[in-house]
Amino acid sequence: MTGVSMQALELEEEKARATAWFRALRDEILAAFEAIEERHESGPLSDRAPGRFERSQTLRDSDDGTDAGGGCMSVMRGGRVFEKVGVNVSAVYGKLGQRAQAAMAARGVPGMEKDPRFWASGISLVAHMQNPHAPAVHMNTRMFWTPNAWWFGGGADLNPCIEYAEDTSHFHAVLAAACDPHDANYYTRFKSWADEYFFVPHRGRARGVGGIFFDDLNTGDWQADFAFARDVGRAFLPAFLPIVERRLKHPWDTADRETQLIHRGLYAEYNLVYDRGTKFGLETGHDANAVLMSLPPLAKWL
Template structure:
């Protein structure tokens, strides 16, 4: 990806103790963000559902998993949090922290791994598929990766089966505000990167209505890079529940549902064919159930 160059080796690399402190801080933040998002989504389940009063308010169910390295040593793990309710048909808010060694083939694709194949990665990944076709589906993730170099990545993008200009504008505005607080160049760059990344070549169309996407973020100011990544999570937590509350009790019909199911097929095609996060998880021995949590509970193809 040409928009942000991959991180060069640090001429004055931080000490091992500093790296460990950074890992702990990032891991703790992803866990806190997970908890805050789950609380907000469960509150929407309590408040909404007027159109699905046949269903009880959903609650997240946790499933912990452990990863083993190829040599059988512990390689970290994570926690899946999945809820199926009356507002959220299926939503997963997963956290993971994994470590080990990249395969020789995969190491060539990862900055810093050709010099040393050891890696550590922690992050949060969220995908929500909604009961109502009027409520946009959404994806968000942020992560911190350490090889012989280190960087942040992530973003969020809106995926409405039935796009509404107001919702798209508000979603973009929230992320623009987070970007502008750190660097005015971030939003146009990361917005364009999102549009490019979530383009589906074989359909010649976008997966959704965009957002931001960034990777290899290592400006030399780790504290600001971490603060920006936190602000991305906060921006998502601020705007997306508002969009859900705005649309979740609007009437919809079977034609709307058909539109939603066909759109979900498009979403699944991208995630299975092109998504780098899916590939990274599978190539590093992650939990397939957690990695494929992004797939919708029901979909159709025309």
Template sequence: MLDHDPSSTARKTRAAAWFRALRDEIVSAFEGLEDAGAQGPFADLAPGRFDVTETKRASEDGSDAGGGIMSVMRGGRVFEKVGVNWSEVHGTLAPRAVAAMAARKDLPGMAEDPRFWASGISLVAHMRNPHVPAVHMNTRMFWTPHGGWFGGGADLNPAIPYEEDTAHFHAQMEAACEGEAGRYERLKEWADEYFYIPHRKRARGVGGIFYDDLSTGDWDADFAFTQSVGRHFLPAFVPLVERRRAMTWSDADKEAQLVHRGLYAEYNLVYDRGTKFGLETGHDANAVLMSLPPEAKWP
């Protein structure tokens, strides 16, 4: 680890291990959905399985800078493409990132000591059936010698929205926020602002929750909330897959899905902070860009 503070080192180890365990749980659940997909329109296909690749973060001096696990499933019965990535990386921030953080009043000293450590899980799923919504989720911990925080969230991205699906997803996100009055409303509004495509003047989906810079001074409480977000993801999403995966669709439905994927790609390439950070800090480009859909269209 980068520092000699036993409590900081223990927290990093604990957080990274939990993100890794969450990754394992989600991968298993998604492969289970593929097994159950025999009842759907792609029953003749073999159930999809994740291809798992270890990734390495590039460092300028060639030293160990961490890495992660990239897990991608393509061409499944239920999932057309889904990535569930875990990472634990460290090193020194690039000049642009240092400049941005050095300007923050809560991080004095970043210009003099730009070390960082980060771990988290990032997930994006693009579905076979246009009636099944695409989805995104991530949770992460970020550390510097001058301060650290948690961030993350989840949002639903249907090409063909259903009010009951949106209500179910948001109910689970609200449940994840239990314990602090007004938290869900605040993080829902944050998601609405963050997952917005300015040049299209529209949201990329039907929202969810989003948070960043979570550092209340109670690390255990902040970590517990981050765990709650992660634990509520599968109950929020899996029932929607089970409800929609066997529905029939038309050519117009598929066209709507492909055009909506174009919007998703635009957002992730132009605005998404995680994409920018991953590329700027030298993480494996394929892992960073796994969020892009397998096929998309633009009107």
């Protein structure tokens, strides 16, 4: 085929498959969250209208005014179950700025110091709950490409302000079951990475009860690594929804709400100071509202 290599065609197909998967997972999650809003017909806040997602398109700014991609931000606010939940999907591309380029080079991305071109697509979710006994949660998976490398990254972690051991055990068990068919060491390895990554140094503690985190995953087998990223995404609803169902009718008082708001302050501190995705999104010109979607609607500090 003149002018187009088979390798280039395969790359474009891989990008399209990854982008389509992230969007399909988004649709599945939005439907599941709206359904649980509908089902919550008794208990705290069940007298209000069920929450619905509002969708808006997002764009990435480029330095030269050329098309740089974008995505869709889906946010539900003030629901029966979810106080605020955002689910973003995006596919962005162009050239990295100097700071992002230097950060990639420091991580060992080959050729990044000479060629700043990139492409990235993924899904990112953060949910902050109405009931203080129901935990906040984060999940994301993504594919990243540069001219000399590609990789997958992502994970999920649970962030309760009031901890329940059975909730933590369930969440981790589902994630372990998603990891084990791919590599017997993945869960242990990626759990340890999450414990390190989701740590707030200036507070001397983790932001939650952990989960898994992985990045720069390239075994040399794109199909296998993509399958793993899909299974991490598929594990999210089975890991999280049973916990929500268990906690959403639990009564709470003003002391519980105070505990929740103070814990959200910790979450906000982490996302603004340390989170790699927040830094990358802001430094590469993506829509600031989409990047900061993860922040809670209300928080408190002592």
